[in-house]
Amino acid sequence: MHNNSFFKIILIAITVIFFTSCDKDFNSIGGDLIGDEHFGLERETYDVLAYNQKIGPVQSNNLPVNALGIYEDPVFGTTEASFVTQIVLASPNPVIGANPEIVNVTLYVPYLLKSTTTDPVTGDNTYVLDSIYGPETGKIKLSVYENGYFMRDLDPLTGFLERQKFYTNQASEFETLKKPTLLNNDPAASQNSEFFFDKKGFKVTTPSETTGGEPTVTWTAPGMQLFLNKDYFKTAIIDAITSGSGKLTTNDVFKDYFRGLYFKVEKSGTNPGSMALMDFSKGTITIKYKEDLVTTTTVNGVATTTTTRVDKSIVLNLTGNTVNLLSNTNNPAYDAAVNNPNTTAGDEKLYLKGGEGAMAILDLFDKTDVKGYDANGNLVIGANNIPDELDDLRNPTDKKRVLINEANLVFHVDGDVMGANKLPVRMYLYDFNNRRPILDYVADGTTGLPVYGGILNATKVGDKTYKFRITNHIRNLINNKDSTNVKLGVVVTNDIINSTMNNLRSPLPNLSQVPQVSLMNPRGVIFHGGKSTVPDDKRLKLEIYYTKPN
Template identity: 55%
Template sequence: MCNNSFINKILIVASVLFLYSCDKDYNSVGGDLLGENHFDLNKEFYDVLAYSQKTGAVQSNNLPINALGIYDNANFGTTTANFATQLTLEALSPTIGKNPVIESVVLTIPYFSTLKSTDEKGDHVYELDSIYGPADAKIKLSVYESKYFMRNLDPVGGFQDAQKYFTDQNTDFDNLKGTVLLNDAADDAQNNAFFFSPAEYKVTTTVDGKETVNRTAPGMRLNLNANFFKTKIIDAATSGKLATNEVFKDYFRGLYFKVEKSGSNAGALAMLDFKKGKITIKYKEDTSDTDATKVEKEIVINMTGNTVSLLSNDFTVNGVDYGAAPNKGDDVNGDKTLYLKGGDGAMAVIELFNKTDVKGYDANGNLTGPNGISDELDDLRNPQSGTRKLINEANLVFHIDEIMSKSKEPMRVYLYDLDNNTPLVDFYADATTGSNSKNGQVVFGGLLDNTKAGDGVYKIRITNHVRNLIKDKTAKNVKLGLVVTEDVTDVNFYKLKNAASPLLAVPRSAVMSPLGTVLHGSNKQSVPDAKRLKFEMYYTKSN
């Protein structure tokens, strides 16, 4: 308690000092132009161009979390998320004794969940997180041995770069899956009618008349085919194929999780941390050649190594408009509608200030001809223009299209420097944190605001980015990218399979997200002013 209090005080002091330093920088921008005059706060809207850009297949190997399941979205069709992973032995070269007999083979993967209550018996009630679709929706889940070998390094280029795998490679893995269904239990809830259950798992044991209950938080729990693992693992222990994990990953190349519709069920999709999953083989063996007493032992196989998220989309029933939208929108007039979709989806490209360029300024502030810079930005950079504005705040405000009332809205969108594939300075300047990976960076913004009925908004603060553009006359007015995000703290980028400049990669956090949103765009002819994308500035200037 005392340590936490002390740390909190230190964080408060640090935050104050940080904000003070930011304030000093703020006052220095254009401060020499304003003198002792009185200032009034003003608001002005500047031109902004925005259009959609589909990404196509995108790199999806070794994501921190992965989707598994089927998700029906009224605006983006049906997404099917399969998955493949390598496996590693927790203990190498296991010693197998005489006459081993497998008792059980169980695959477990924890769900993201929150404990809601505990009763007098100690039983828990959990609420699942990151599950999309109806709570009781069922899917057909099939787990197979994967015979597709996932390399660490790419042979193209002489094994210098990490091997990339992409969202559109499901056929490659499906064609090389094993012939034995591993989750072949008689219980349909483990295969043909699988669902993401919020129930905790309980095991009751009795020793010397004393009963003990072990409880485990909700997770996937599948009984796997014992004969397969007897042959694949137990019988192979003396062959040297379990001696190192590199040898083992070539021998047993992993698991392939395949999902399909279960009858007429709508389906559901979960975000899972597969690296916390494992396969536990429990078996008994003789203690010696002469003693028939059995001893219990186990082998644990972890779901670590290379992984890949395998996605496919179907727009034939829902998402027809999105499916028919061009790969690249109108980069001259801007789009009426902006589509953002995670996975192998879509993003928006944002260009600040208008494209009019009929004038410029020389080093002495004298007007010259076109200089390749927006006249709006030129005027802000040069006090000789008469603007003399000191930027207090700059924002991009996106209004959600009303058709999203039919779909689950992403909690957050993320804006970044598209030309350089880096976060914006405003992202780095924001020291605020949240309770999870989606709700930090509160000042930078991008969080869903649906407090006003019928007018959901995403607002992103770009004050420091705009100040730098104005202050540094050599700074390039870069294009910005807008995506949905599963984790705003993840600033890594993943390559597109068919990359074309300037869109070569997208934030990894967008690849992880199964959701999408539809926003009103910037087209002045087709979007009402009240709903149109706004580039707003609050500023002060001399009287």
């Protein structure tokens, strides 16, 4: 009996502590709820002011991957992407023997791969390319030149204290200073005027050196393989070494002498275009040549000199400073939307596009009737600038503080306009004011951040959506009354782990930087906005699931 009384006392004490904890930290319950079933929870929705924001020319140097090619989007327009990179010697200060003669000069840059499969019988490899935009048979006119624009490391305008920045709209500067000789001058049209991103790998069969042995088969993954002008590299590289000019003694000297490659993209006749994301830093130029090897042998005091031809090579790496150069021909409807946003009432349609494109800016909670705002939605200096809706959550009138289980933003794709257009797989939502990830992004420790979300959900017929969980962001707004209700930005992305920000070339009053990831995905999407004229089932809203403690 004494034991039963003791356990009853312990149980009561634990219960008191539990509810006390709930009262002090009322928003932490339900933090692990990530499903779409919300049994037993109450739901409240709040209006979101959302409008378009044009991005414009943006810093595009030294990106993790770069776009090359032409992407023709029937909804947004056409994007052309050219590329410039420095090159360096894999082994500086090379030495060349007598009578060098170039055999070939080959440029190779591997494509990004989704998968590789090997036939168990034949041993042949089949590859599936990743990050290819446009038709598989799309062609472009690709011209490769020696770059004449020196891409310095440090910016003299900052006293050489900051890295030099290069921007998407600097094509004319590189075009003006390029060397005139076309380097990819092979007779095959697939090497230049009708280039395409070929998914076939390169198979090399080497005969066995052992009698009766099997030949060796080596596969090289698909990539850009161009045969470059032998005479040009004979003069620029081989002759520069044999003349003793000292231009290849170090890479610092070499980068000033040979200033890299300019990959210029143009439309190939009437062919539809295609674009690829590529990691050029894995690219190489291999100069294969032959030279004399002189050997002397002595037999019975008689010296014999023999001259033989041997194979040699010089490798150049496509590393150093780079820049992605973009050019856009936009459709009128897209241009009109991003050039004339309604920042007061919001836009009915939100146009998001990668590259030198557009984003959306969100303002949470209703601002049509708020403390501290005038009729146009502008802050009134000196007034209490907490919106009524957020104020009610922070200081509920019935004194019953709700337990926030989950908070979501769900974006509905405008299927009528987008049609069968391919959509970006992922979006990135961030703190627009402070140009950094929101709390939910940081708190999601799972691979690929699936709880934070922003992933395309195309399972429901006629209503494709992207959902972000912003539970921690909303809890912080409610719990910490001094926290600012910041604006949120939304952009397309191809790498959700990358939260780096890049500068605009011409900063706007409300925008000076954008997420780097938005540059590396040429696709776009149109969402229904949060305006009251949008049908309720498609309207962008903040939805909160909660419970009330007894």
